Amino acid sequence: MNTQKIIETKDLTKTYRRFQKKEGLRGSIQGLIKREYEEKTAVNSVSLTVSEGEFVGLIGPNGAGKTTLIKMLTGIIAPTGGSIDVLGYYPNDLKNAFKKQYAVVMGQKSQLFMELTVNDTLRLFKEIYEIPEADYRDSREYFAELFGVKDLMNVQVRTLSLGERMKMELIVALLHSPRVLFLDEPTIGLDAVASKQIRKFLKEINHDRGTTILLTSHYMEDIRTLCDRTVVINHGSKIYDGGTEELFGRYQRNKRITAVFDRPPYRREVEVPKEQVNDALHELMQYEPKDITIAEDEIGVVVERIYREGEQQNA
Amino acid sequence: MRKYREIARTYLKTQLAWRADVLFNMVFTVGRILFAYLLWKVIFAEKDTIGGFTFHGMLSYYIISSFFTQLEMSHGISEEMAARIRNGTFSKYIVIPVNVEGYFAAMESGVVLFYLFFDFAAAFIWIFLFGIEFTLVKDGMIIACALAMVLLGMFFMVQLNFFLGILTFKYEEINTFLMIKNNLIALVTGSIVPLALFPDTIVSFMRFLPFYYVTYLPSMLLTGKCAGEAVRGIIVISCWCIVMQAAIRIAWKRYVRRFDGVGI
Structure with a gap:
């Protein structure tokens, strides 16, 4: 792969100026005479190389x-x-x-x-x-x-x-x-x-x-x-820049195990940390399940975790 | 140049896509003719001449003036720009390798080419159906000056509307500017009433404005009047085009950076 850099940004920032209108007719009339603006930073010091x-x-x-x-x-x-x-x-x-x-x-x-x-x-x-x-x-x-x-x-x-x-x-x-x-x-x-x-x-x-x-x-x-x-x-700042699999590996922490039985409770679903899957399976096997499926964390949950924890780490 | 020719062709094709529009445009054009004919017939019922025009001379002026006025459709440029800048989709013009003013001028040409056909049809109906003794100047030089003036005048109107569109970057809302421009143009271009009917002082003032040369003077020249103003007219409208181009350059450079592209 050619490694020539074709995109390079350093501390790239974009701030918008937004008109703040007060509520109601009175606010609309006031806005005609005196306008108040607020600044919103849409992109905050993003450095990126592609x-x-x-x-x-x-x-x-x-x-x-x-x-x-x-x-x-x-x-x-x-x-x-x-x-x-x-x-x-x-x-x-x-x-x-x-x-x-x-x-x-x-x-x-x-x-x-x-x-x-x-x-x-x-x-x-x-x-x-x-x-x-x-x-x-x-x-x-x-x-x-x-x-x-x-x-x-x-x-x-x-x-x-x-x-x-x-x-x-x-x-x-x-x-x-x-x-x-x-x-x-x-x-x-x-x-x-x-x-x-x-x-x-x-x-x-x-x-x-x-x-x-x-x-x-x-x-x-x-x-x-x-x-x-x-x-x-998130909030205009870069909170992660790296491998996609590494990102998901870091935040896709749990596995969802679903076991199906011939007798009550018939079906059991548990979510456990990846490293505890063996123990959980071992325990479930004692109840002689008819079927077992293991699935990754739901993508929506992972994304929420990336944004929330990434933001905290960056703060 | 080829890219601008293709832009014009593309917009001509878009005009041809809607058959109902074609039909309504034809009905509307003929309706205008009938209304103007009846109006001037009533006005000339008690007088032979008004402001130096005979009934047939006035109708000849009206045919030519309507022809040019209907071809002048550059208001679509400022409206399109204002709407797209406000809703954030103006970026579609920014990201392609064209001169944006050139793009809009070419777009205008494509639309005008389409309406040219209907305007010719309308003029034909006027002259033959209503039996008008059409007055057209014989001097080839005057005809050439009038046509050159019309082209420059239309280019000026494209520039003006493009300039007003640019102002949306700064003011966000330009409807007031557009309303003032539209009313001023309706009056000063002589498309409603020939300027010859106004007092001399007002007409002298209007000679300094570019709008005088967009449809009014070319129409007068083609009906055999104001021949002495032909060359001066071309110089004045050319100067306005140069001034407007300079204003566009400055405004574009200054205001395009204000585009925030928000909306969609």
Whole structure:
């Protein structure tokens, strides 16, 4: 794997100024005359380095600062403090040479024209990114094949399902072969089958094309399946940056043992620390169970633990 | 340049996607024609000329002026920008390698190309269905000046609306600006009443404003009036375009950094 650093931030900070309106009609009138603002730090001194070819997951609860970080990395918004370098550029300078090297897909923002077909949008993006005709045709064929959407390229976008639309958004984003792909909640609202397909495609793109991918998602399945490395953000600060398996190993502490019996109580469920599983099994076996299953901690519980304990350790 | 041509083509295609819109636009255009015809017929019932216009001269002015006014649809730029900046989706224009002003100008061209067809149809209905003795200047130089002025005027309107859209970064809400602009334009462009009907002092003042050159002067030139103002008009509107471009550069550089992209 190429280890060239392509994203580097140091103490990156973003502070928003928000108008605070007092309650009621009186508050609204007062707001016309004298406005009070509060400052909110969305991203607080985040230092981050990403090397070419990496697949990095960015997780955190709602309002943690993940999307704000992505917006700064893509130049959509300007940082308030710290330094930032993406592909050798200061993103908010909004240079076309920089924009040609990355792509961003935000689950709730679309580049597609709803009234037109995907091929119409792709033709537009071919010209916008100045892609040679032969390369354009090759890429279009490759992605239409990879995503299994060959039959949908000439269908009006607004008639596509959410999952199909997300595949098309990804094709539009990948058409110019970006070096970095920023994905903000790409599987939001998708069913299990569509999410699984998207994950498979992203893995292939990262592996086969060497595209660096930075992914934010609330679905831990996305992060666990795809990202070797995970960055956890809470209240704007980075609380973990390291291996994904290591992260889950650290916080996925318990196992859930379910035993089924022929006689009352028929079924028994216990949650025990990983290191006490043997003892628990030994005890359960004395009651001659008909069946036993052992499962990992529920993902939701693990995530809650990561955010809560990570925050305490960081404090 | 190819990318902007493709943007224009794409927006032209979006206009063609909705057949009901096409039909309603046609009905609306013909309705306007009928209303204006009846109105001026009543006004000219007791007079042969008003402000130097005969009935047919006035209708010729109205046909040309309506043609240009309906083509001038740049208000969509400021509205689109204001809405997208407020709801956070303006980022879709920021992240692609284009000049954002150029993108909106190309988008406007695509929409205008679509309406050009209906405007020609409307002018045709006016002239032939109502039997109007259409007055069109014969001097090729004046026609060229009028067309150049219309193009510059429309470009100026794109610039103005883009500039007002940029102000959303700072003020968040620009509806008041848009309302003032729309009312001023309706009056100063002479699209409601020819400026020739106003007192001389007011018209002299309006000559300093860019709006005078957007539809009014080109329409007057094409109907054989104000020939002496042709060259000066092109110079004035060109100067306004340069001034507005400088204002856009400064405002964009200063205010785009205020975009917080929140909303969605």
